[in-house]
Amino acid sequence: MTSIKQELRHASKATREDVFGKVITYCCVAVIAVLVISILYFIASRGIATFTVNHVSLWSFISQTSWNPGLLDAHGQPQIGALAMMVTSFTVTILAAIIATPFALAVALYMTEIAPNRGARILQPVIELLVGIPSVVYGFIGLTVVVPYIRHLFGGTGMGILAGTLVLFVMILPTVTTLSVDALNALPGYLRDASLALGATRWQTIHKVLLRAATPRLLTAVIFGMARAFGEALAVQMVIGNAVLMPHGLVTPTATLTSQLTTQIGNTVMGTLPNNALWSLALVLLVMSLIFNLLIRFIGKRGQLS
Amino acid sequence: MATYDLTAHHIIEPGGPIALSTEKLQVFYGRQQAIFDATLNFPANQITALIGASGSGKSTYLRSLNRMNDKVARVTGKIMYQETNINDRTINVYAVRRHLGMVFQRPNPFAKSIYDNLTFALKATGIKSRTILDDRVEQSLKEAALWEEVKEDLHKSALALSGGQQQRLCIARALATQPEILLLDEPASALDPISTAKIEVTLKRLVERYTIIIVTHNMQQAARLSSYTAFLHLGHLIEFDKTPTIFQNPEMTATQDYITGNFG
Amino acid sequence: MTPTRLDKVATKVIEVFVACVVLILLFLLSTILIQGVPHLSWHFLTSPSQSFAAGGGIVDQLFNSLYLLVLTLLISLPLAIGSAVYLNEYASDNWLTGLLRTAIEVLSSLPSVVVGLFGYLLFVIHFHFGFSILSGAIALTFFNLPLLTRSIEGALAAISDTQREAGLALGLSAWRTIRGVILPAALPGIVTGVILSAGRVFGEAAALIYTAGQSAPVVNYTNWNPLSSDSFLNPMRPAETLAVHIWKVNTEGVTPDAVSISAGASAVLIIVILLFNFLARLIGRHLYRKMTGNSNK
Ligand SMILES: Nc1ncnc2c1ncn2[C@@H]1O[C@H](COP(=O)(O)OP(=O)(O)OP(=O)(O)O)[C@@H](O)[C@H]1O
Ligand SMILES: [Mg+2]
Numbered sequence: 001m002t003s004i005k006q007e008l009r010h011a012s013k014a015t016r017e018d019v020f021g022k023v024i025t026y027c028c029v030a031v032i033a034v035l036v037i038s039i040l041y042f043i044a045s046r047g048i049a050t051f052t053v054n055h056v057s058l059w060s061f062i063s064q065t066s067w068n069p070g071l072l073d074a075h076g077q078p079q080i081g082a083l084a085m086m087v088t089s090f091t092v093t094i095l096a097a098i099i100a101t102p103f104a105l106a107v108a109l110y111m112t113e114i115a116p117n118r119g120a121r122i123l124q125p126v127i128e129l130l131v132g133i134p135s136v137v138y139g140f141i142g143l144t145v146v147v148p149y150i151r152h153l154f155g156g157t158g159m160g161i162l163a164g165t166l167v168l169f170v171m172i173l174p175t176v177t178t179l180s181v182d183a184l185n186a187l188p189g190y191l192r193d194a195s196l197a198l199g200a201t202r203w204q205t206i207h208k209v210l211l212r213a214a215t216p217r218l219l220t221a222v223i224f225g226m227a228r229a230f231g232e233a234l235a236v237q238m239v240i241g242n243a244v245l246m247p248h249g250l251v252t253p254t255a256t257l258t259s260q261l262t263t264q265i266g267n268t269v270m271g272t273l274p275n276n277a278l279w280s281l282a283l284v285l286l287v288m289s290l291i292f293n294l295l296i297r298f299i300g301k302r303g304q305l306s
Numbered sequence: 307m308a309t310y311d312l313t314a315h316h317i318i319e320p321g322g323p324i325a326l327s328t329e330k331l332q333v334f335y336g337r338q339q340a341i342f343d344a345t346l347n348f349p350a351n352q353i354t355a356l357i358g359a360s361g362s363g364k365s366t367y368l369r370s371l372n373r374m375n376d377k378v379a380r381v382t383g384k385i386m387y388q389e390t391n392i393n394d395r396t397i398n399v400y401a402v403r404r405h406l407g408m409v410f411q412r413p414n415p416f417a418k419s420i421y422d423n424l425t426f427a428l429k430a431t432g433i434k435s436r437t438i439l440d441d442r443v444e445q446s447l448k449e450a451a452l453w454e455e456v457k458e459d460l461h462k463s464a465l466a467l468s469g470g471q472q473q474r475l476c477i478a479r480a481l482a483t484q485p486e487i488l489l490l491d492e493p494a495s496a497l498d499p500i501s502t503a504k505i506e507v508t509l510k511r512l513v514e515r516y517t518i519i520i521v522t523h524n525m526q527q528a529a530r531l532s533s534y535t536a537f538l539h540l541g542h543l544i545e546f547d548k549t550p551t552i553f554q555n556p557e558m559t560a561t562q563d564y565i566t567g568n569f570g
Numbered sequence: 571m572t573p574t575r576l577d578k579v580a581t582k583v584i585e586v587f588v589a590c591v592v593l594i595l596l597f598l599l600s601t602i603l604i605q606g607v608p609h610l611s612w613h614f615l616t617s618p619s620q621s622f623a624a625g626g627g628i629v630d631q632l633f634n635s636l637y638l639l640v641l642t643l644l645i646s647l648p649l650a651i652g653s654a655v656y657l658n659e660y661a662s663d664n665w666l667t668g669l670l671r672t673a674i675e676v677l678s679s680l681p682s683v684v685v686g687l688f689g690y691l692l693f694v695i696h697f698h699f700g701f702s703i704l705s706g707a708i709a710l711t712f713f714n715l716p717l718l719t720r721s722i723e724g725a726l727a728a729i730s731d732t733q734r735e736a737g738l739a740l741g742l743s744a745w746r747t748i749r750g751v752i753l754p755a756a757l758p759g760i761v762t763g764v765i766l767s768a769g770r771v772f773g774e775a776a777a778l779i780y781t782a783g784q785s786a787p788v789v790n791y792t793n794w795n796p797l798s799s800d801s802f803l804n805p806m807r808p809a810e811t812l813a814v815h816i817w818k819v820n821t822e823g824v825t826p827d828a829v830s831i832s833a834g835a836s837a838v839l840i841i842v843i844l845l846f847n848f849l850a851r852l853i854g855r856h857l858y859r860k861m862t863g864n865s866n867k
Contacts, residue, residue: 030651134773231681
């Protein structure tokens with residue numbers, strides 16, 4: 001009898017196991033948290049050195065187009081204008097999203113509304129395979145197939161925004177599609193049934209009811225795709241031409257933030273202005289990624305409310 | 307639904323030794339109170355049935371007894387077991403749950419072999435000897451009336467058993483750790499009549515060695531099995547008496563209406 | 571146009587778009603395989619690469635890719651399992667949990683080049699690891715962690731709460747229930763997630779070019795001492811992977827047969843990744859059947 005009472009009153013192996021389990025798993029998430037904070041901190045502190053240590057003006061960084069961190073301009077100021085790269089980055093991102101969206105929506109609708117069983121069975125592996133192809137392989141195909149074709153059609157080198165857009169379009173297609181499928185699947189079945197019962201055709205139902213109801217989540221799907229496109233480095237770098245010039249058309253060589261980073265960071269010396277300037281580009285990427293994240297959250301919240 | 311006086315109740319003192327009792331037990335899910343001032347003595351080595359309409363708080367009450375509601379609900383009041391209030395922060399809940407075994411409505415065997423299902427908890431308490439483990443497996447399977455059916459393939463996946471067998475395995479699993487009290491929450495509601503009958507026979511035999519508290523929706527089952535019955539209504543313990551009294555001559559109108567089916 | 575007619579047209583349009591996507595995939599796969607497979611030979615797979623001459627192979631890159639993959643999984647798997655267990659089993663629904671989830675989301679949405687640059691800054695430069703397999707594996711861990719954590723969390727969440735209750739009701743600690751019941755039950759899902767993430771890690775290059783480096787020094791495949799500088803196991807040596815190799819021969823333009831090498835290497839990459847995907851399915855299904863079926867010993 002007393003032994004049972006003792007047992008009830010005292011901690012046991014199980015008590016210690018639970019403390020242990022909590023501590024050890026907590027440490028694991030803490031590692032991730034510390035990691036994220038240090039990424040933000042290190043990239044930010046490097047990235048702002050251009051402005052705080054080298055006293056480059058933030059305004060000229062975002063409004064000038066000449067990028068020659070090693071050289072001074074007529075006013076004795078270093079030429080650190082990232083506008084051209086930002087414009088290119090945004091252009092390829094937006095164009096890729098514009099092209100990918102109808103394809104992604106079509107595939108998602110086909111998988112959820114038009115042929116839910118057969119369609120999903122065939123298209124699911126298609127999407128998974130598209131995700132599986134590494135970005136350097138996309139870049140390589142862009143370089144050996146897309147670029148020559150563009151060169152053939154439009155002359156010049158064939159490199160530039162058009163080639164970058166086409167490569168990115170295929171790369172973000174699976175992301176946008178998968179999330180769109182989720183968005184459509186999350187719609188309550190009664191929406192569909194009610195609309196069809198009222199005599200609406202399938203397309204009317206899709207167009208007037210389903211797409212409308214799923215709009216917030218579809219929008220986040222597209223933004224996820226844009227985030228991926230904006231941050232993609234190597235595939236774009238292989239086909240964009242890598243000339244830091246304001247793009248004059250879709251088929252002239254230019255450079256994105258990521259392409260400039262990947263090609264140049266190895267050629268500069270830590271702590272020098274040209275190096276700091278590149279870290280500033282990385283900071284822009286980081287900030288944009290956070291902004292995309294915020295946008296997704298914001299739209300997600302709005303979607304839940306309505 | 308007819309309204310009854312929820313403060314009025316009729317609760318007798320069972321004869322003989324008491325295995326477990328609650329004093330002014332209250333359970334809250336957030337702000338919502340699910341059990342009000344439940345004071346009750348559970349007789350040792352008897353089957354006590356908890357009956358009541360859906361949502362009356364039977365599961366809530368039962369799960370509070372072995373502290374399964376710790377993370378889900380706030381439970382105040384006393385639960386006395388072995389002269390100890392086990393509803394206390396300083397109490398070792400793992401020990402509590404080993405002494406108050408529990409079987410759930412849906413059979414929930416682990417995705418392991420039959421043998422591992424039964425020995426997993428034993429190994430966790432440090433029992434390593436193969437002979438002890440084998441003995442316990444055989445003994446608890448026999449107690450749960452499953453031994454004859456599975457003794458040939460103890461290493462088969464438990465998920466390959468039928469629903470009724472799985473539930474008896476869950477009973478055996480609860481018995482393997484040698485508890486004193488067995489809490490069962492509608493253990494037969496997901497089963498066919500034959501499996502149900504087997505489980506009832508099993509429980510009848512077990513009561514010689516264990517104190518059993520069983521939640522059931524099935525009045526016949528309560529009448530067949532239990533020697534005491536408690537009736538809950540909207541979180542209030544309305545009546546507790548010997549089972550024949552409850553079913554033939556209840557004190558409270560609510561009980562009367564419930565067992566005659568004139569409820570709501 | 572009548573609604574019915576519009577419906578027919580719209581359906582056709584959708585079908586055309588879908589057909590395009592399927593064709594794009596078929597085109598990609600066939601291009602890679604048709605361009606690449608003819609270049610695959612025993613010689614290609616087993617001889618070292620050449621920078622300025624034709625006829626180089628990919629043996630070191632292939633090994634580096636696999637070695638990095640193994641190291642990355644060794645580091646990221648325990649961390650990911652721990653984090654997933656915390657988030658799915660222990661975490662209560664409060665602001666701290668929300669913050670941790672946000673952190674993981676932020677990490678998963680960071681461009682891999684940024685993650686790679688962080689690895690470069692911290693490990694290559696700051697901790698003086700230099701361009702090394704270790705730096706690369708850590709960078710890949712950062713890249714892999716959020717995705718792996720999320721997929722494992724999903725596998726855990728798919729396990730019914732009745733299993734957890736069963737464990738608790740036996741007087742087991744939550745930790746023992748997790749280790750002994752929940753994790754094994756989630757194993758098919760976890761294994762699938764790990765193999766799929768292995769595919770991603772295997773093809774990743776942007777996080778590696780400034781961490782594991784872009785050179786594949788000659789190593790001795792018979793030297794099993796990881797501390798020795800020419801050992802193939804030495805984690806402190808630079809290690810160009812297959813994916814990085816494809817990128818490098820295409821951007822530097824000094825290797826005469828860059829196109830055929832990239833084609834061959836791309837084919838290898840794709841074949842390995844297809845194999846991973848296939849294995850993920852196969853093993854996941856096998857484990858699942860083994861746990862629930864009759865043939866369990
Ligand atoms: N986890 C929970 N969170 C919030 N409220 C709960 C929870 N579980 C039960 N409740 C509420 O507590 C009350 C009692 O529920 P309980 O499950 O105990 O009823 P019951 O008598 O077992 O019913 P049934 O016969 O249907 O099993 C109900 O109003 C229910 O909605
Ligand atoms: Mg219940």
